[in-house]
Amino acid sequence: MKRVLPGLVLLALMVLASSVSAQKLQVVTTFSILQDFAEQVGGDSVEVSSLIPAGADPHTWEPTPKEARLVAKADLIIANGGGFDDWLFSLVENAARADALVITVSEGLEAIEHGHGHDHHGDAHFWLSVPHAIYYVEKISQALTALSPDNAAYFQGRAAAYRDELVELDRWMLGELSKISAENRVIVTYHNAFSYLAERYGFEVAEFLVANPDAEPTPRDLARLTDLLRRTSHRAIFTEPQIGSGTRYLQSLAKEVKGEIYVLYSDSLSPEISTYLEMMRYNTQTLVEALEQ
Ligand SMILES: [Zn+2]
CATH class of the missing domain: 3.40.50.1980 (Nitrogenase molybdenum iron protein domain)
Known part of the structure; x- marks a missing residue:
């Protein structure tokens, strides 16, 4: 009996360790700016990956099997929308779990049409106006809260602190650019x-x-x-x-x-x-x- 105990203890520790890491919500975003927003809100309770690596051009990038594997383990998948990352939707259809939550953070914002060109979508770069970034962050906070209600206060507290920084950034930008x-x-x-x-x-x-x-x-x-x-x-x-x-x-x-x-x-x-x-x-x-x- 004494000899099997260390093995059992080890097993118990492994189970404990895996359940702790399983508690981290797996979040996948299409590009690096959304990854930053998700990390700001999710803190230690999330593990966030960006499908498009930082530094790559989202307009010409295409997903590979590596990205399908990331999508397959995601609890939450965050897209920008507005035609910016439409490739995500077939990836979700083919690879995502049935219970994964997929959100489009620009949904509900009014798009500005292009001055010229044939793109029917309009400008999808909503986040370059800070009030839109605040809108994105609110959507991400709501999604994380829906997935993990136990962490609601944690997510909402972090989202509120980050929103304060964004409000300050917006005010500073208005002053500087004037x-x-x-x-x-x-x-x-x-x-x-x-x-x-x-x-x-x-x-x-x-x-x-x-x-x-x-x-x-x-x-x-x-x-x-x-x-x-x-x-x-x-x-x-x-x-x-x-x-x-x-x-x-x-x-x-x-x-x-x-x-x-x-x-x-x-x-x-x-x-x-x-x-x-x-x-x-x-x-x-x-x-x-x-x-x-
Ligand atoms: Zn662009």
């Missing part, structure tokens, strides 16, 4: 990601090269943008870190109009800018630096 005079508040960029930022913080998205980064710009697109930049006082062009092949178009444009290239984060976090709060602060400072005076 340093830029009205006639300089013009964004020229690669893809149409900034219409909600423009709407919230009083900018005009004068032009973007492509409506969807799937497409390469045409010579006509480039000519139109060159013309426009020649007429602006700052000739600042904003690129985004996840845009690989698109950068060369912007570089040749900048050279042609003797303009300057700046980086704005839109679709992905990175090792250097690893949270939404950092991303929005960085973007704000960049806009002020590029367009002030």
Whole structure:
């Protein structure tokens, strides 16, 4: 009897350990910014994976069997919606558990239509306006609470603390960006990601090269943008870190109009800018630096 005891104790410990880890809700998000939101709300009670790795371009990314395995073990699956991550839905259909909860955080928000292009969805980058991020966080908090009512107070407390930080961020951005005079508040960029930022913080998205980064710009697109930049006082062009092949178009444009290239984060976090709060602060400072005076 004495000799079997250590084995039993070990077994009991293993069962205990597995039930503790099983208590962590498994959350899967389509991209890194939603992963940050889910981690902010879920804290130690969740394990969150992003299907699109940080730094990749969500517009051209495609899922592999590795992502299907992540979806298969998820309790909660979080999509952005608005046409941004439609590939998720067939992945969910094929791989997700029947009892997994799937939410679309932009549902209920009104989309701004593209100025041009053939994309019928409108701009899906809702999160670049902080009040929309607060809306996302509320949806994530509700979903986590529904899945784990025992942790309701924990999730709601964390969501409230994070919401306070976002409200403060929004106020700070409004103040900082008001340093830029009205006639300089013009964004020229690669893809149409900034219409909600423009709407919230009083900018005009004068032009973007492509409506969807799937497409390469045409010579006509480039000519139109060159013309426009020649007429602006700052000739600042904003690129985004996840845009690989698109950068060369912007570089040749900048050279042609003797303009300057700046980086704005839109679709992905990175090792250097690893949270939404950092991303929005960085973007704000960049806009002020590029367009002030
Ligand atoms: Zn995008």
